[in-house]
Amino acid sequence: MYSLMLYHHPLSVCSMKVRLALEEKGIAWSGRVIDIIQEQEQLDPWYVKLNPKGVIPTLEFSNGSTKVVTDSARIIRFIASIPEGNSLLPASEEELQSMEHLIDLADDIDLQILSYARHPSMEKSEKILDARINKSLFLAEQHPDLKHSYIASAERSEKSKTFRVDATHIKEVEQQAFESLSFAEKQLSSHTFLLGEMYSLSDVIWTVVLSRLDLLGYTDWIHGNEFPQLKSYYQRAKGRRSFSLAQIQNEWWDK
Numbered sequence: 001m002y003s004l005m006l007y008h009h010p011l012s013v014c015s016m017k018v019r020l021a022l023e024e025k026g027i028a029w030s031g032r033v034i035d036i037i038q039e040q041e042q043l044d045p046w047y048v049k050l051n052p053k054g055v056i057p058t059l060e061f062s063n064g065s066t067k068v069v070t071d072s073a074r075i076i077r078f079i080a081s082i083p084e085g086n087s088l089l090p091a092s093e094e095e096l097q098s099m100e101h102l103i104d105l106a107d108d109i110d111l112q113i114l115s116y117a118r119h120p121s122m123e124k125s126e127k128i129l130d131a132r133i134n135k136s137l138f139l140a141e142q143h144p145d146l147k148h149s150y151i152a153s154a155e156r157s158e159k160s161k162t163f164r165v166d167a168t169h170i171k172e173v174e175q176q177a178f179e180s181l182s183f184a185e186k187q188l189s190s191h192t193f194l195l196g197e198m199y200s201l202s203d204v205i206w207t208v209v210l211s212r213l214d215l216l217g218y219t220d221w222i223h224g225n226e227f228p229q230l231k232s233y234y235q236r237a238k239g240r241r242s243f244s245l246a247q248i249q250n251e252w253w254d255k
């Protein structure tokens with residue numbers, strides 16, 4: 001027997017990828033919400049010891065001993081490797097390779113920076129980044145053993161503050177997203193889902209990516225004529241029970 005504990009937040013896009021993988025896999029899991037909006041709990045020392053980057057999600061897999069898995073793309077691959085539950089992996093080696101490529105393409109879209117750039121209130125999202133920087137710098141002094149993690153966290157939020165208002169950078173991120181969407185569009189031309197008739201791990205991550213791009217207002221891409229296959233694919237994915245079970249919420253964080 002094993003147990004799974006996910007540290008996550010309802011509105012975090014990286015957490016959604018993992019929740020959707022768990023619901024599609026159909027295995028039991030427990031969750032603990034880490035408040036990355038008000039309290040910045042991802043920076044609390046006990047959590048940074050678990051996840052040295054001080055970010056969510058983190059998965060703990062216990063079966064006598066405990067394995068800690070970080071980074072949503074690694075976590076969903078780990079979930080797919082669990083023998084119990086539904087299979088999220090295609091049968092052939094060739095399809096497995098396509099799956100890996102599709103996961104990498106989705107994972108490489110920097111949804112975080114697009115989210116900071118397009119938040120309806122620049123002031124509110126700036127407040128969150130400033131709270132992270134201040135808490136990181138404060139805790140770096142209190143916890144010399146974790147200083148490296150805290151300094152890296154402060155630098156990450158500083159970078160987000162700069163890049164989200166850097167029009168050239170945002171254009172580059174959007175161009176990369178457009179190219180990845182174009183690849184997925186082609187992939188769907190002869191299939192119901194990305195790898196065929198089965199909803200696989202690549203569909204898990206792409207469903208969440210499309211949902212976040214929808215929230216971010218990339219209407220032409222998600223609801224327009226730019227990507228007709230992706231448009232109907234997204235509706236199919238949204239109609240799955242897992243979509244609501246995993247709380248793929250199209251909501252902005254508010255503070």
Ligand SMILES: N[C@@H](CCC(=O)N[C@@H](CS)C(=O)NCC(=O)O)C(=O)O
Binds near residue numbers: 015073156
């Ligand atoms: N590549 C990582 C990114 C993790 C990440 O940046 N998580 C965000 C939420 S989606 C977070 O914890 N932000 C809080 C912070 O940066 O302090 C993943 O996919 O898990």
